[in-house]
Structures are given as C-alpha cells and as structure tokens.
Amino acid sequence: MGKTIAEKILSSHAGEDARAGNIVVCDLDFAFAQDGTAPLAIKAFDKMGQKRVFDTKKIALFIDHNAPSPSRDVSSLHRLMRDFAGKHQIRLYDVGEGICHQLVVEEGWVSAGDLVVGADSHTCTYGALNVFSTGVGSTDLAAAMASGKLWFRVPGTIKIFFKGKLLPGVYAKDLALYLTGKLGARGALYKSIELGGEVIKDLGIEARFTLSNMIMEVGAKAGIMLGDEKTEKWLAERSKRKIRFIEPDEGARYDKVLEFDVSRLVPQVARPHSVDNVVPVHEVEGTSIEEAFVGTCTNGRLEDLRVVGKILKDKKVHPEVRFMVAPASRRVYLDSMKEGILEIFIEAGAVLLPPGCGCCVGTHQGVPSGGENVISSANRNFKGRMGNPEAFIYLASPATVAASAIRGKITDPRRYL
Amino acid sequence: MKQKKKVLRGYAHKFGDDINTDYIISGRYKFKTLDSRELAKHLLEDIDPDFNKRKASGDLIVAGENFGCGSSREQAPLAIKYAGIGAVLAKSFARIFYRNAINIGLPIVQTNTEKIESGDELEIDLASGEVHVIKNNLCLKAEPFPSFILDIIEVGGLIEYFKKYGGWKIR
Numbered sequence: 001m002g003k004t005i006a007e008k009i010l011s012s013h014a015g016e017d018a019r020a021g022n023i024v025v026c027d028l029d030f031a032f033a034q035d036g037t038a039p040l041a042i043k044a045f046d047k048m049g050q051k052r053v054f055d056t057k058k059i060a061l062f063i064d065h066n067a068p069s070p071s072r073d074v075s076s077l078h079r080l081m082r083d084f085a086g087k088h089q090i091r092l093y094d095v096g097e098g099i100c101h102q103l104v105v106e107e108g109w110v111s112a113g114d115l116v117v118g119a120d121s122h123t124c125t126y127g128a129l130n131v132f133s134t135g136v137g138s139t140d141l142a143a144a145m146a147s148g149k150l151w152f153r154v155p156g157t158i159k160i161f162f163k164g165k166l167l168p169g170v171y172a173k174d175l176a177l178y179l180t181g182k183l184g185a186r187g188a189l190y191k192s193i194e195l196g197g198e199v200i201k202d203l204g205i206e207a208r209f210t211l212s213n214m215i216m217e218v219g220a221k222a223g224i225m226l227g228d229e230k231t232e233k234w235l236a237e238r239s240k241r242k243i244r245f246i247e248p249d250e251g252a253r254y255d256k257v258l259e260f261d262v263s264r265l266v267p268q269v270a271r272p273h274s275v276d277n278v279v280p281v282h283e284v285e286g287t288s289i290e291e292a293f294v295g296t297c298t299n300g301r302l303e304d305l306r307v308v309g310k311i312l313k314d315k316k317v318h319p320e321v322r323f324m325v326a327p328a329s330r331r332v333y334l335d336s337m338k339e340g341i342l343e344i345f346i347e348a349g350a351v352l353l354p355p356g357c358g359c360c361v362g363t364h365q366g367v368p369s370g371g372e373n374v375i376s377s378a379n380r381n382f383k384g385r386m387g388n389p390e391a392f393i394y395l396a397s398p399a400t401v402a403a404s405a406i407r408g409k410i411t412d413p414r415r416y417l
Numbered sequence: 418m419k420q421k422k423k424v425l426r427g428y429a430h431k432f433g434d435d436i437n438t439d440y441i442i443s444g445r446y447k448f449k450t451l452d453s454r455e456l457a458k459h460l461l462e463d464i465d466p467d468f469n470k471r472k473a474s475g476d477l478i479v480a481g482e483n484f485g486c487g488s489s490r491e492q493a494p495l496a497i498k499y500a501g502i503g504a505v506l507a508k509s510f511a512r513i514f515y516r517n518a519i520n521i522g523l524p525i526v527q528t529n530t531e532k533i534e535s536g537d538e539l540e541i542d543l544a545s546g547e548v549h550v551i552k553n554n555l556c557l558k559a560e561p562f563p564s565f566i567l568d569i570i571e572v573g574g575l576i577e578y579f580k581k582y583g584g585w586k587i588r
Contacts, residue, residue, distance in 0.1 A: 023565045025585050036448055040491055043451060048579040066448050073449040121489040121513060137491035137517035139575045147584050151565060185435045186483035190512050219483060221512055274435065361444040380487065382439040384463035389443075 002249025004157040005224045006192035009132040009246055013115040020156040020253070029114040031144040034062045034100045036361070037119035039077040040138035042084045045145055053088045054148030060091045060109065062100035067356040069095070070364035098329025098355040101125045101213065101297035106331055108239030112227050113246045117144055121216050122297050122379065127223040128208035129231055130245050132192070134221050155192040155221045156255040157248075162199035164263030169414035171307070172207035173299055173377065173397035175199065176214035177268035181278025182260070189219035191255060194248065199262055200225055205234045206303040213298045214379055217275040267412055269375075270395040273383040281400060281412045290372040292317075292405035294398045295326030295358040299377035302332050304398040309341035311402040311416045317349040318408030324351045324366045326358030350405070362387025375404045423544045425503040425524065427475040430468065431535040432461075436480050437487035438514065440464045447492040456492055457500035474501035477541075479533045481507065485514025494518040504541055506530050506548065519566060522574035527560035 003011065007018055014024035033041045038061050053059050061081050069075040078095075085092035093103050101122055103109075110116050110126050116133035117123065119141040126133040136150070144150045162175065193215050200208065208225055215223030225231075227245030235243050267281040294300065294308050305327060317323045325345055327333040333355050336342050345352060351366075353359075359366030360378045362385055368374050370390030378385075381393035396404070399413035406416070446459045461468045478497065484507035485493060494517045497505060504524035508531075518525045526541060528548055533539065538551040546559035562570060568586060569578045 023563055025587055036444075037489060037491065039451055040495075044576055047576045050579070071449065077448070077451070119489055121487065123489075135489040135513055137489050137513055137520060139491060139520035140516055143575055143579060146579065149585055151585070153563075185486060186509065186511075189483060189509060219486060219511060361448075363445055363448050380437075380439070382437050382487065384443050384445075385439055387445050389463040 001253060002251035004192065004248050004252045004254065005194055005246050006132055006155055006157055006222060007252070008249070009113060009115055010152055010154050018154045020154050022154045023151055024154060025149050025151050026115055028058070028117060028144055028148055028150060030058050030109050030116045031118065031141060032060045032062060032100060032104065033119035033138065033141050034064050035067070035078060035081060036065045037138045037141065038081050041119055041141040041145070042080055044139045044142035048142060048146060050146040053090060053145045056089045058148070059145055060093065061085050062093045062103060063095050064093070064099045064356045065361050066363050067095040067354065096330060096354050096356070098332070099297045099300065099357055102301065102328035102332065105129065105209065106238065106329055111235055111239050111241045111243060112231065113244050117141065117150055122213050124216050124220065124223050125209050125213040125297060127212035127215070128205060128225050129235060130225060130227040132222050132224060135216065153190070155190055157192045157194055158188055159194045159196070159254045159257045161197035161259045163197055163259060163261045164199060165202065166199060166262060166265065169399060169417045170265050170267055171397040171399060172203055172210040174265060174268045175262060176211050177270050177278045177395065178262070178265055179260070180214060180217045180270070180276050181268070183218040185217065185219060185274060185276045187218040188215065191220050192222040192224060193220045195223055195225050201228060204303060205230055206301040209301070210298055217379060267397060267400050267414070269400065269410065270381055272381055272392040272394065275380060275395065281396070281410065284394065284410045285412055287394070287410040288373060289321060289375045289404055289409060291366060291368050291374040292321055292323040292401050293359050293366065293374065293376040293378065294401050295324070295328065295353065296360045296378040297328065298379040299398050300326055300328030300332065302335050304377065305332065305336045305341050306339070307399050308402040309344045311399060311413060312348040312350070312406070313344050315348055315406050317405050321405050321408050322351065322366065323349065323405040324353055324359055326353035327355050329355050359386055361385070375401050375410060377401050423542065425475070425477070425541045425543065427477045427503045427539060428473070429477050429479040429533050429535055429537045429539055430472060431533065432478065432480040434481035435483045435486055438485055438490050438493040439487055441485065441493040442490065442496040447490055453492070453495040453499040456496040460496045460500045469500070472500065472502070475503045477503050477539055478505045479507070479530050480505065481530065482509045484510050486511035489513045491517045491521060494521050494523040498523040506533070519569055520575040528557045
C-alpha cells in the first residue's frame with residue numbers, strides 16, 4: 001500500500017515502516033525554541049542530566065516573542081538563553097533579527113523532506129517547503145536537543161485541494177481563514193494535511209507559508225505542500241543542500257479528501273474570540289476599530305508589506321487608530337526599506353515595530369485597552385491574546401487590516417485596490 | 418520514581434470545548450517566570466476569574482473536545498499541575514498539550530465527559546483507566562495509552578525517563 005507524504009518522511013527518519021497510528025522514534029534534521037519556550041527547555045535539559053547537545057549545527061534559539069525585553073524578569077530569561085547558546089556553541093538569533101519561523105526558512109535551516117520540531121506551535125509553517133515540521137513543548141525540545149530524536153504518533157492525512165483562481169484582493173490569509181471556518185478548531189485534530197491544487201501552485205512561497213502556518217488552527221500536526229519550481233528556486237537560493245521533494249505514493253490512504261472551489265472567495269474575517277468564527281468581510285464591515293496590526297509569522301513578510309504599502313500610499317491612518325507594523329525579519333525590514341515601503345508607512349502615520357512577534361502575544365508593543373476592537377494579520381484572536389481579556393480581536397489579511405486602519409472601521413480592501 | 422497515586426479522587430470543574438492554552442495560562446504571565454507556582458495563581462483566569470478561589474487541591478478539570486489547543490506552551494499543563502489539580506479529563510486533547518502533560522507528569526484522561534457535571538465527585542483509577550462518578554455509580558472507560566507512552570507516564574514524565582534510560586528506550 002502506498003504512503004502519504006507524512007508516512008514517507010516519518011518512515012525515512014525512523015528507519016522503519018511508519019504507518020498512520022504507529023508510534024516511531026525519528027531522527028530530527030533541525031530543532032529550535034523561542035524565548036517563550038526555550039527557558040523551560042533549558043531547565044529540562046539540565047534536569048535530564050544532559051551535558052551536550054546532539055549536534056550544534058542542527059539547533060538554534062530565537063529571541064522574538066518579547067524582543068526587546070519589556071521587563072527585568074524577561075531579561076533574565078533572555079540571559080539564560082544567551083548563556084546556554086554560548087556554552088553549547090549553538091546559534092542564537094537575538095533581539096531585532098526576527099521571528100523564528102521567518103528566520104528558519106530565510107536562513108536555509110530546513111530543506112524539502114526534512115523532519116523538524118520547534119517549541120512553537122506554528123512550526124508547521126515550513127510544510128510549504130515540503131517539510132514535515134511540527135510544534136512541540138519545552139521538555140520534548142530538551143529531549144530533541146539532547147538526543148537528536150523524538151517520538152511521533154504517525155498521523156493520518158487529510159488531502160485538501162483548492163480549485164479555481166483567487167480574485168484580486170483575496171489572499172492566502174483569506175484562504176486560510178476560510179478553511180479554518182470550514183473545518184473548525186478541531187477539524188483536523190492530530191492529522192497531517194496535504195495541501196494542493198491549482199490555487200496553491202499559483203501562490204508564491206511567502207503566501208504558501210501563510211497557509212501552512214494557519215493549519216495549526218484546525219488542530220493539525222503538519223500542513224505539507226508538494227515541491228515545484230518555485231519551491232526549488234526558494235530553497236536553492238538559501239541552502240546548499242541537495243533538494244529531494246517527497247511526493248505521496250500512488251494508492252496512499254487518506255482519511256478524507258476535500259475539494260474547495262475558491263474562485264468566488266471574498267476577503268474573510270475571523271471574529272472574536274476564536275479563529276474558526278469566520279465570516280465574509282461584508283458581514284462585519286463598518287465595525288469600528290481602535291488598533292490595527294500587520295506582522296507575525298503568518299503575515300509579516302515582504303509580499304505582505306508590499307500589499308500594505310500599496311494601499312497606504314498617499315493616505316493617512318485614521319486619527320483614532322493606532323496602526324502597528326512589525327516586519328518578520330531584519331531582511332524583510334531592510335528589503336521593504338529599500339523599496340520605499342517603510343517610508344509610506346511612516347508618512348501614513350503607522351508605527352514601525354522592530355522585527356519580531358510584535359503585539360501578537362500581548363506582552364508588549366501595543367496592548368489594547370478594555371472594550372477596544374483590534375484588527376490583526378496574526379493567527380489567533382483568543383480572549384486575552386493581545387494582553388487584555390476585555391479587548392476584541394478580528395483576524396484578516398494584511399490588505400484588509402490596512403484598509404481598515406485608513407477608515408477606522410473594518411473595510412473590504414478591494415475598495416482600495 | 419513511580420507515579421505515587423494510582424487512584425485519584427476529587428470534584429469536577431466542568432469546562433467546554435476548545436479550551437486553548439492562552440485561556441489556561443495567559444501569555445502576559447507565562448513569559449515572566451519559570452516559577453510554575455506563581456503561574457498557577459492565574460490558572461484559567463481570563464475565562465473563569467473565580468476558578469482559583471473555588472478550586473481545592475485534588476480537584477479535577479473536566480472538559481469537552483480539543484482541550485489545550487493553541488500555543489505549545491508547556492506552562493499550561495505546569496500551571497494546572499502546580500495549582501494542585503489532580504487530573505484533566507477531556508473527550509479529546511490537542512496534540513501538543515497531550516504530549517506536554519505526559520512529559521511533565523500531569524495525569525490526563527481521555528474519555529466521554531458528557532455525563533459529568535460540575536461538582537460531581539469522581540474517582541479515577543489511572544492503572545485500569547476507569548472513571549467512577551460517585552453520585553450515580555456511572556463508570557466511564559478511558560482511552561488506553563500505547564505502551565511507549567505508558568513507559569513515560571510510569572516514571573513520572575520525560576525528564577525522569579531520560580534520567581532513568583539515558584535516552585530513548587527503542588532504537
């Protein structure tokens with residue numbers, strides 16, 4: 001019987017036949033943690049009595065969630081990470097370098113067919129590069145750093161095809177929100193998703209990251225795409241490793257095969273307080289907003305900032321709106337600066353944050369006040385997510401966020417395109 | 418170190434579906450400290466501000482589907498454990514939370530929780546996987562753990578497992 005992509009990658013890394021439902025111990029190609037999870041992982045690593053990491057070239061640490069540090073408590077946790085990285089000679093990306101999920105792909109840490117774990121739930125992002133990557137907790141990450149291996153329950157796979165062609169003003173984020181609304185917060189619990197179809201082929205790599213990133217919000221373990229010439233080009237420009245794409249076998253067994261024709265899809269918005277509470281933008285158009293945010297591992301890349309720049313050009317952010325923008329990495333920051341996009345932001349009255357997670361996790365850089373509405377390009381809108389349980393978070397594409405920031409109310413971005 | 422208590426007894430606090438890790442312990446606390454006792458004071462604060470006052474040591478969290486969805490924060494099961502909660506029972510668990518709970522030694526029980534109500538006294542036999550609702554003598558069967566995972570649970574978590582075996586037992 002044929003195998004799915006997940007079964008093939010897990011088999012090759014387990015050195016045995018891995019089928020859905022099996023538990024296997026696999027070799028890892030890369031493992032990392034960020035400042036929300038690394039301190040506990042370091043503590044667990046030490047408690048396990050481990051002296052050495054398995055491979056200094058296959059581990060990295062990232063300071064992105066609280067960067068720069070907002071408090072002395074956080075500073076001491078950052079210090080712990082710096083000390084650990086120095087002691088074990090592993091790469092630490094410090095304040096201002098960017099979000100882990102952007103740096104992992106930008107810096108060529110992963111390649112097609114890899115098996116990757118990260119102590120961050122959105123590690124599934126690299127599925128767009130034909131990688132099996134998934135989030136784990138701190139103690140799992142400690143075990144991974146020590147042994148280079150981790151156990152996996154081989155997931156069953158749901159195959160999803162997107163048919164048609166996206167309309168102008170409709171982006172990968174709209175697709176991701178639409179899918180989350182359709183499947184629900186546990187629609188793919190424990191499953192791997194294979195994402196395919198002509199719509200995916202049409203998307204650029206950055207947009208594909210957005211989609212693979214968001215599969216976490218339906219409970220999935222991985223959101224893997226096939227490799228094509230775009231993937232090959234992206235990887236070749238960033239890594240010297242030989243590229244070997246993994247395809248599913250003929251006759252692979254799927255739990256479900258779903259097909260969505262998205263030719264008529266309009267911009268989507270997730271309403272408070274859950275990511276699967278999704279409606280077409282017109283159902284919430286006119287809802288007043290006080291804060292807007294573009295950035296995060298979902299939508300803080302150059303393509304995203306270009307769209308925002310296009311909409312904001314020669315316009316002003318509404319006087320009663322605070323509009324924060326956080327480029328996903330220093331590279332994105334520099335590239336958008338060279339293209340003149342940052343100038344547009346600043347002239348429009350937006351606030352430029354340093355590369356990193358920005359106000360997504362609610363610890364710094366833009367905590368809303370009680371009763372306020374926020375529109376954000378992030379991936380979660382849980383109550384309290386941005387630091388205040390009395391605020392209301394709407395999720396949308398960067399285009400929808402930008403258009404809404406101009407008008408001070410939720411706005412269909414196609415008015416500006 | 419074997420898990421000390423194989424039979425747990427406590428009162429149920431019922432929650433719904435899709436209780437995410439942001440709700441279990443908010444990001445505004447989890448980044449600040451490695452002290453799980455400190456985090457435990459804010460357990461479930463954003464969706465149930467009185468929970469901490471109401472709960473007693475040994476009580477049980479009972480939920481619906483997909484408990485612990487969202488972020489990978491291990492602070493979520495840690496905060497539950499250090500708040501003195503005996504176990505979490507749910508119809509299903511989000512996958513990272515499931516692993517984290519096992520790794521840090523928080524007992525989790527996957528079973529049909531529909532008939533359990535807040536305030537019910539429950540007795541859980543972790544070895545046999547049986548949950549008894551005392552008031553009506555209802556007996557619920559828990560989803561058994563695969564033997565590989567049971568090995569981690571038996572020693573009290575992944576840190577103890579690594580200390581005992583020096584790494585993974587298989588391969």
